[in-house]
Amino acid sequence: MLDRLKIAHFNTRSLIAHFEDVRQLLHTESIDILCLSETWLNEAIEDKNVVIKDYCLFRVDRNDGRRGGGLMVYIRKHLKISVSKIDVKKPCDFEYMFLKLNLGGKSCILGLIYRPPNYGVNTCIEQMDELLSQLIPTSDYFMLMGDVNVNMLDVTNRLNLCCSNYGLTQVIDVATRISRFSESLLDPIFMSFPEKKLDHGTVDIHFSDHRLVYVTVNLKIPRFKQKFVTVRNFKYFNHDMFLNDLLSLTWHDFYRAERIDEKVNLFEENIQYIFNLHAPFRTYRVSKPRAPWLTDDLRLMMRERDNAFSKFRISNSEEDRLKYKELRNNVLYRVRQKKKE
Known part of the structure:
Protein backbone atom coordinates (compact mmCIF):
# COMPACT_ATOMS: atom_id res chain seq x y z
CA MET A 1 0.00 0.00 0.00
CA LEU A 2 1.13 3.58 -0.72
CA ASP A 3 2.53 5.24 2.40
CA ARG A 4 2.90 8.85 1.24
CA LEU A 5 0.81 10.94 -1.12
CA LYS A 6 1.67 14.46 -2.30
CA ILE A 7 -1.35 16.45 -3.46
CA ALA A 8 -1.01 19.95 -4.94
CA HIS A 9 -3.03 22.73 -6.58
CA PHE A 10 -2.47 25.98 -8.39
CA ASN A 11 -4.31 28.35 -10.73
CA THR A 12 -2.78 27.77 -14.16
CA ARG A 13 -4.58 30.50 -16.19
CA SER A 14 -4.60 28.45 -19.41
CA LEU A 15 -3.27 24.91 -19.39
CA ILE A 16 -2.57 24.95 -23.15
CA ALA A 17 -0.33 28.03 -22.82
CA HIS A 18 1.63 26.48 -19.94
CA PHE A 19 1.35 22.78 -20.76
CA GLU A 20 5.09 22.06 -20.94
CA ASP A 21 5.64 23.94 -17.66
CA VAL A 22 2.95 21.85 -15.97
CA ARG A 23 4.46 18.64 -17.32
CA GLN A 24 7.88 19.64 -15.94
CA LEU A 25 6.38 20.72 -12.61
CA LEU A 26 4.78 17.32 -12.02
CA HIS A 27 8.15 15.62 -12.17
CA THR A 28 10.39 18.20 -10.48
CA GLU A 29 8.05 18.49 -7.48
CA SER A 30 7.26 14.71 -7.40
CA ILE A 31 3.52 15.37 -7.28
CA ASP A 32 1.19 12.38 -7.10
CA ILE A 33 -2.07 14.29 -7.60
CA LEU A 34 -2.11 17.73 -9.23
CA CYS A 35 -5.29 19.84 -9.22
CA LEU A 36 -5.55 22.76 -11.64
CA SER A 37 -8.05 25.60 -11.69
CA GLU A 38 -8.67 28.01 -14.59
CA THR A 39 -7.52 25.55 -17.24
CA TRP A 40 -9.45 27.54 -19.87
CA LEU A 41 -10.25 24.29 -21.71
CA ASN A 42 -13.45 23.65 -23.63
CA GLU A 43 -15.04 20.75 -25.48
CA ALA A 44 -13.11 21.59 -28.64
CA ILE A 45 -9.84 20.62 -26.91
CA GLU A 46 -9.52 16.83 -26.72
CA ASP A 47 -7.89 14.89 -23.90
CA LYS A 48 -5.06 13.78 -26.20
CA ASN A 49 -3.88 17.40 -26.33
CA VAL A 50 -3.35 17.58 -22.57
CA VAL A 51 -2.29 14.01 -21.72
CA ILE A 52 0.84 13.63 -19.59
CA LYS A 53 2.68 10.31 -19.59
CA ASP A 54 2.15 8.15 -16.48
CA TYR A 55 -0.81 10.28 -15.34
CA CYS A 56 -4.54 9.86 -15.88
CA LEU A 57 -6.71 12.95 -16.04
CA PHE A 58 -10.16 14.12 -15.00
CA ARG A 59 -11.59 17.42 -16.22
CA VAL A 60 -14.58 19.70 -16.00
CA ASP A 61 -14.66 22.44 -18.64
CA ARG A 62 -16.53 25.70 -18.84
CA ASN A 63 -18.66 25.26 -21.95
CA ASP A 64 -20.98 28.26 -21.80
CA GLY A 65 -19.02 30.35 -24.30
CA ARG A 66 -17.26 32.49 -21.71
CA ARG A 67 -13.48 32.52 -21.51
CA GLY A 68 -11.77 31.14 -18.44
CA GLY A 69 -12.70 28.66 -15.75
CA GLY A 70 -12.25 24.93 -16.03
CA LEU A 71 -10.84 22.30 -13.66
CA MET A 72 -8.39 19.44 -14.14
CA VAL A 73 -6.90 16.72 -11.94
CA TYR A 74 -3.85 14.65 -12.90
CA ILE A 75 -3.33 11.42 -10.92
CA ARG A 76 -0.19 9.31 -11.13
CA LYS A 77 -1.07 5.96 -12.73
CA HIS A 78 1.18 3.71 -10.65
CA LEU A 79 -0.65 4.58 -7.44
CA LYS A 80 -2.50 1.54 -6.11
CA ILE A 81 -5.77 3.42 -5.77
CA SER A 82 -9.02 3.34 -7.69
CA VAL A 83 -10.60 6.65 -8.69
CA SER A 84 -14.16 7.50 -9.69
CA LYS A 85 -15.80 10.80 -10.51
CA ILE A 86 -18.74 11.71 -8.29
CA ASP A 87 -21.77 12.91 -10.20
CA VAL A 88 -23.07 15.77 -8.06
CA LYS A 89 -26.11 17.20 -9.80
CA LYS A 90 -26.44 20.48 -7.97
CA PRO A 91 -26.30 23.86 -9.75
CA CYS A 92 -23.77 26.21 -8.12
CA ASP A 93 -22.37 29.64 -8.83
CA PHE A 94 -18.84 28.21 -8.61
CA GLU A 95 -17.14 25.41 -10.56
CA TYR A 96 -16.44 22.13 -8.81
CA MET A 97 -15.29 18.55 -9.30
CA PHE A 98 -15.31 15.74 -6.73
CA LEU A 99 -13.39 12.48 -7.04
CA LYS A 100 -13.65 9.44 -4.80
CA LEU A 101 -10.35 7.69 -4.11
CA ASN A 102 -10.12 4.19 -2.66
CA LEU A 103 -6.98 4.17 -0.50
CA GLY A 104 -6.41 0.59 0.58
CA GLY A 105 -9.79 0.06 2.20
CA LYS A 106 -10.36 3.71 3.15
CA SER A 107 -12.32 6.12 0.97
CA CYS A 108 -11.32 9.74 0.45
CA ILE A 109 -13.26 12.40 -1.42
CA LEU A 110 -11.04 14.98 -3.13
CA GLY A 111 -12.84 18.18 -4.06
CA LEU A 112 -11.57 20.90 -6.41
CA ILE A 113 -13.37 24.24 -6.70
CA TYR A 114 -13.00 27.57 -8.47
CA ARG A 115 -15.05 30.64 -7.51
CA PRO A 116 -14.79 33.48 -10.05
CA PRO A 117 -14.20 36.81 -8.26
CA ASN A 118 -17.43 38.33 -9.58
CA TYR A 119 -19.64 35.57 -8.10
CA GLY A 120 -21.32 36.39 -4.77
CA VAL A 121 -19.40 35.05 -1.77
CA ASN A 122 -22.38 34.47 0.52
CA THR A 123 -24.37 32.59 -2.12
CA CYS A 124 -21.37 30.39 -2.92
CA ILE A 125 -20.82 29.58 0.75
CA GLU A 126 -24.46 28.56 1.16
CA GLN A 127 -24.13 26.30 -1.89
CA MET A 128 -20.86 24.90 -0.54
CA ASP A 129 -22.61 24.08 2.73
CA GLU A 130 -25.19 22.06 0.77
CA LEU A 131 -22.49 20.10 -1.05
CA LEU A 132 -20.51 19.36 2.11
CA SER A 133 -23.62 18.14 3.92
CA GLN A 134 -24.20 15.60 1.13
CA LEU A 135 -20.63 14.42 0.56
CA ILE A 136 -18.78 14.36 3.89
CA PRO A 137 -20.92 11.60 5.49
CA THR A 138 -20.17 9.29 2.53
CA SER A 139 -16.39 8.86 2.98
CA ASP A 140 -13.74 8.16 5.60
CA TYR A 141 -11.58 11.16 4.62
CA PHE A 142 -12.37 14.45 2.91
CA MET A 143 -10.13 17.04 1.25
CA LEU A 144 -11.09 20.27 -0.50
CA MET A 145 -8.83 22.68 -2.38
CA GLY A 146 -8.94 25.27 -5.14
CA ASP A 147 -9.01 28.99 -5.88
CA VAL A 148 -11.84 30.45 -3.80
CA ASN A 149 -11.02 34.17 -4.27
CA VAL A 150 -11.61 34.67 -0.55
CA ASN A 151 -8.70 35.82 1.63
CA MET A 152 -8.25 32.92 4.06
CA LEU A 153 -5.67 34.89 6.09
CA ASP A 154 -8.76 36.26 7.79
CA VAL A 155 -9.65 33.17 9.82
CA THR A 156 -13.07 34.63 10.72
CA ASN A 157 -14.30 34.62 7.10
CA ARG A 158 -17.54 32.73 6.46
CA LEU A 159 -15.99 30.07 4.23
CA ASN A 160 -13.58 29.03 6.97
CA LEU A 161 -16.43 28.93 9.50
CA CYS A 162 -18.58 26.87 7.12
CA CYS A 163 -15.85 24.26 6.59
CA SER A 164 -14.87 24.12 10.27
CA ASN A 165 -18.49 23.23 11.08
CA TYR A 166 -17.86 19.99 9.19
CA GLY A 167 -14.63 19.27 11.06
CA LEU A 168 -12.38 20.47 8.21
CA THR A 169 -9.03 22.13 9.01
CA GLN A 170 -7.38 24.64 6.67
CA VAL A 171 -3.62 23.86 6.57
CA ILE A 172 -2.08 26.52 4.30
CA ASP A 173 -0.87 29.41 6.48
CA VAL A 174 0.90 31.85 4.11
CA ALA A 175 -0.19 34.07 1.23
CA THR A 176 -0.63 32.31 -2.12
CA ARG A 177 -1.08 35.40 -4.31
CA ILE A 178 1.24 38.36 -3.85
CA SER A 179 0.99 41.60 -5.81
CA ARG A 180 2.77 44.95 -5.42
CA PHE A 181 0.05 46.20 -3.13
CA SER A 182 -1.42 43.18 -1.32
CA GLU A 183 -0.90 39.63 -0.08
CA SER A 184 -3.76 37.16 0.17
CA LEU A 185 -4.36 33.46 0.72
CA LEU A 186 -6.79 32.50 -2.05
CA ASP A 187 -5.85 28.81 -2.43
CA PRO A 188 -6.71 26.88 0.74
CA ILE A 189 -6.46 23.16 1.45
CA PHE A 190 -9.14 21.86 3.81
CA MET A 191 -8.71 18.40 5.38
CA SER A 192 -10.78 16.21 7.67
CA PHE A 193 -7.64 14.28 8.67
CA PRO A 194 -4.92 16.85 9.56
CA GLU A 195 -3.34 14.32 11.94
CA LYS A 196 -2.09 12.42 8.86
CA LYS A 197 -0.34 15.49 7.41
CA LEU A 198 3.42 15.01 7.05
CA ASP A 199 4.23 18.26 5.29
CA HIS A 200 2.61 21.26 3.64
CA GLY A 201 3.68 24.49 1.99
CA THR A 202 3.79 26.64 -1.12
CA VAL A 203 6.08 26.81 -4.16
CA ASP A 204 6.69 29.84 -6.39
CA ILE A 205 6.06 29.12 -10.07
CA HIS A 206 7.14 31.58 -12.75
CA PHE A 207 4.16 31.11 -15.09
CA SER A 208 1.31 31.84 -12.65
CA ASP A 209 0.43 34.72 -10.34
CA HIS A 210 -0.59 32.11 -7.73
CA ARG A 211 1.78 29.96 -5.73
CA LEU A 212 1.40 26.21 -5.88
CA VAL A 213 0.05 24.83 -2.59
CA TYR A 214 0.66 21.25 -1.50
CA VAL A 215 0.19 18.79 1.32
CA THR A 216 1.88 15.44 1.86
CA VAL A 217 -0.15 12.92 3.82
CA ASN A 218 0.70 9.64 5.49
CA LEU A 219 -1.75 6.99 4.33
CA LYS A 220 -0.15 4.09 6.17
CA ILE A 221 -2.66 2.77 8.67
CA PRO A 222 -0.81 1.59 11.78
CA ARG A 223 -1.31 -2.13 12.26
CA PHE A 224 -3.15 -2.87 15.47
CA LYS A 225 -1.54 -5.71 17.35
CA GLN A 226 -4.16 -8.39 17.84
CA SER A 287 -8.85 -6.98 15.91
CA LYS A 288 -9.55 -3.26 16.21
CA PRO A 289 -8.53 -0.72 18.85
CA ARG A 290 -11.28 0.62 21.05
CA ALA A 291 -12.24 4.26 20.64
CA PRO A 292 -12.65 5.39 24.27
CA TRP A 293 -14.36 8.61 23.21
CA LEU A 294 -17.18 6.75 21.38
CA THR A 295 -19.69 6.50 24.21
CA ASP A 296 -23.21 5.07 24.10
CA ASP A 297 -24.66 8.59 24.19
CA LEU A 298 -22.53 9.59 21.20
CA ARG A 299 -23.55 6.46 19.28
CA LEU A 300 -27.19 7.40 19.86
CA MET A 301 -26.56 10.94 18.58
CA MET A 302 -24.86 9.51 15.46
CA ARG A 303 -27.78 7.17 14.85
CA GLU A 304 -30.24 10.07 15.09
CA ARG A 305 -28.04 12.12 12.72
CA ASP A 306 -27.90 9.28 10.16
CA ASN A 307 -31.66 8.76 10.35
CA ALA A 308 -32.20 12.48 9.80
CA PHE A 309 -29.84 12.41 6.80
CA SER A 310 -31.72 9.45 5.27
CA LYS A 311 -35.02 11.24 5.78
CA PHE A 312 -33.66 14.39 4.14
CA ARG A 313 -32.31 12.42 1.14
CA ILE A 314 -35.81 11.00 0.56
CA SER A 315 -37.90 14.12 1.21
CA ASN A 316 -35.37 16.79 0.07
CA SER A 317 -37.38 19.26 2.16
CA GLU A 318 -35.88 22.38 3.75
CA GLU A 319 -37.22 21.42 7.18
CA ASP A 320 -35.52 18.01 7.08
CA ARG A 321 -32.29 19.58 5.80
CA LEU A 322 -32.16 22.04 8.70
CA LYS A 323 -32.91 19.25 11.18
CA TYR A 324 -30.07 17.12 9.76
CA LYS A 325 -27.65 20.08 9.86
CA GLU A 326 -28.48 20.74 13.50
CA LEU A 327 -27.89 17.10 14.49
CA ARG A 328 -24.72 16.90 12.37
CA ASN A 329 -23.23 20.00 13.99
CA ASN A 330 -24.09 18.67 17.45
CA VAL A 331 -22.30 15.39 16.69
CA LEU A 332 -19.21 17.16 15.33
CA TYR A 333 -19.04 19.35 18.43
CA ARG A 334 -19.44 16.40 20.81
CA VAL A 335 -16.83 14.29 18.96
CA ARG A 336 -14.26 17.09 19.17
CA GLN A 337 -15.13 17.62 22.83
CA LYS A 338 -14.85 13.89 23.68
CA LYS A 339 -11.49 13.50 21.92
CA LYS A 340 -10.05 16.34 23.98
CA GLU A 341 -11.13 14.81 27.28
Missing part, protein backbone atom coordinates in the same frame (compact mmCIF):
# COMPACT_ATOMS: atom_id res chain seq x y z
CA LYS A 227 -4.91 -9.49 21.33
CA PHE A 228 -7.17 -12.08 22.92
CA VAL A 229 -9.64 -11.44 25.72
CA THR A 230 -11.27 -14.18 27.79
CA VAL A 231 -14.66 -13.38 29.34
CA ARG A 232 -17.76 -15.27 30.42
CA ASN A 233 -20.35 -15.76 27.71
CA PHE A 234 -23.84 -14.80 28.97
CA LYS A 235 -25.48 -15.15 25.55
CA TYR A 236 -27.52 -18.21 26.57
CA PHE A 237 -27.74 -17.43 30.29
CA ASN A 238 -31.08 -18.40 31.83
CA HIS A 239 -31.68 -16.72 35.16
CA ASP A 240 -34.28 -19.21 36.45
CA MET A 241 -32.24 -22.30 35.54
CA PHE A 242 -29.17 -20.73 37.13
CA LEU A 243 -31.00 -20.15 40.43
CA ASN A 244 -32.48 -23.65 40.33
CA ASP A 245 -29.05 -25.27 39.95
CA LEU A 246 -27.63 -22.99 42.59
CA LEU A 247 -30.29 -24.09 45.09
CA SER A 248 -29.67 -27.77 44.29
CA LEU A 249 -26.03 -27.62 45.34
CA THR A 250 -25.00 -29.84 48.26
CA TRP A 251 -22.90 -28.21 50.97
CA HIS A 252 -21.98 -31.27 53.14
CA ASP A 253 -18.24 -30.92 52.54
CA PHE A 254 -18.48 -27.18 53.23
CA TYR A 255 -20.05 -27.74 56.66
CA ARG A 256 -17.63 -30.58 57.58
CA ALA A 257 -14.55 -28.50 56.78
CA GLU A 258 -12.87 -27.22 59.94
CA ARG A 259 -10.51 -24.53 58.59
CA ILE A 260 -11.74 -21.25 57.15
CA ASP A 261 -9.51 -21.43 54.05
CA GLU A 262 -11.01 -24.86 53.23
CA LYS A 263 -14.53 -23.43 53.48
CA VAL A 264 -13.59 -20.52 51.17
CA ASN A 265 -12.09 -22.89 48.57
CA LEU A 266 -15.16 -25.19 48.65
CA PHE A 267 -17.51 -22.21 48.36
CA GLU A 268 -15.62 -20.84 45.32
CA GLU A 269 -15.54 -24.27 43.65
CA ASN A 270 -19.32 -24.70 44.00
CA ILE A 271 -20.14 -21.22 42.69
CA GLN A 272 -17.68 -21.47 39.78
CA TYR A 273 -19.07 -24.88 38.83
CA ILE A 274 -22.56 -23.39 38.43
CA PHE A 275 -21.25 -20.37 36.53
CA ASN A 276 -19.25 -22.61 34.19
CA LEU A 277 -22.46 -24.51 33.38
CA HIS A 278 -24.51 -21.44 32.55
CA ALA A 279 -21.92 -18.83 31.49
CA PRO A 280 -18.77 -20.64 30.33
CA PHE A 281 -15.58 -18.76 29.52
CA ARG A 282 -15.01 -17.78 25.89
CA THR A 283 -11.93 -16.28 24.26
CA TYR A 284 -12.40 -13.47 21.73
CA ARG A 285 -9.89 -11.98 19.31
CA VAL A 286 -9.84 -8.17 19.40
